[in-house]
Amino acid sequence: MKLFKLFRKKTLKDATDYLDKGKVKKALKVLNNNLDDKNACAMLAHMYEHGEGVPQNIKMALRMYIRAAKLGSAEAKFLLGSFCSSGIYFEKSTKKAFVFYKEAADQGMPDAIYKTGLFYLFGYLGVKNLEQAFNYFEMGANLGHPPCQNRLGLLYAGGRGTLKSDDDAVYWYRKAAEQGHGEAMYNLGCMLSTGRGGKADNKEALKWFNLAAKTL
Numbered sequence: 001m002k003l004f005k006l007f008r009k010k011t012l013k014d015a016t017d018y019l020d021k022g023k024v025k026k027a028l029k030v031l032n033n034n035l036d037d038k039n040a041c042a043m044l045a046h047m048y049e050h051g052e053g054v055p056q057n058i059k060m061a062l063r064m065y066i067r068a069a070k071l072g073s074a075e076a077k078f079l080l081g082s083f084c085s086s087g088i089y090f091e092k093s094t095k096k097a098f099v100f101y102k103e104a105a106d107q108g109m110p111d112a113i114y115k116t117g118l119f120y121l122f123g124y125l126g127v128k129n130l131e132q133a134f135n136y137f138e139m140g141a142n143l144g145h146p147p148c149q150n151r152l153g154l155l156y157a158g159g160r161g162t163l164k165s166d167d168d169a170v171y172w173y174r175k176a177a178e179q180g181h182g183e184a185m186y187n188l189g190c191m192l193s194t195g196r197g198g199k200a201d202n203k204e205a206l207k208w209f210n211l212a213a214k215t216l
Helices: 003-020 024-032 038-050 058-070 074-086 094-105 111-122 130-142 146-158 164-175 182-194 202-215
Strands: none
Touching: 003 024, 003 038, 024 038, 038 058, 038 111, 058 074, 058 130, 074 094, 074 111, 094 111, 111 130, 111 146, 130 146, 146 164, 164 182, 182 202
16 A cells, blocks of 8 residues: 555656656646546646646636545645635635635645635625634634734734734734734834834834835
């Protein structure tokens, strides 16, 4: 069984190597022989969607994305959620988008966790749930996702979905700001300039405001 798994992994690596060398036909043969593998299906989907090495074929791309999602690909689920949310390729459906995002989020994909948190925060399905929004943003924040960290800071600062805590707000704004998140830089500057979450520090606040101005 272990040898079989090693062979499967090597096969997909070979497909990637073929693509890097421009040997598309060989890569396609390998991928099409591995349609029970989520990564192979996702690779095929990407190729057909963007016309990379093959004629663009959106119908085939969607078929492969759906297959990859059914096989457990969080990335495919996230992309399908994006398609449903924007109305590209599929009829726009907020409900279906949420289902795909949440499935990917529950597999630990940070971008999907953030999207799911937004659904709960803004009530895109008709009902807001700030506690659930907090839970998802906290999950993403602990994975190091800057947008989640910034949103978590906002919830702490406003006492929304959790107890108000300026200390925690500053902590998470700083985490996101240090990773280059512009809005978090601005939010951190505001907290520092007014002394919320600690002693006022106009010098450091100005530093973050200047960095935010260059980023936003």
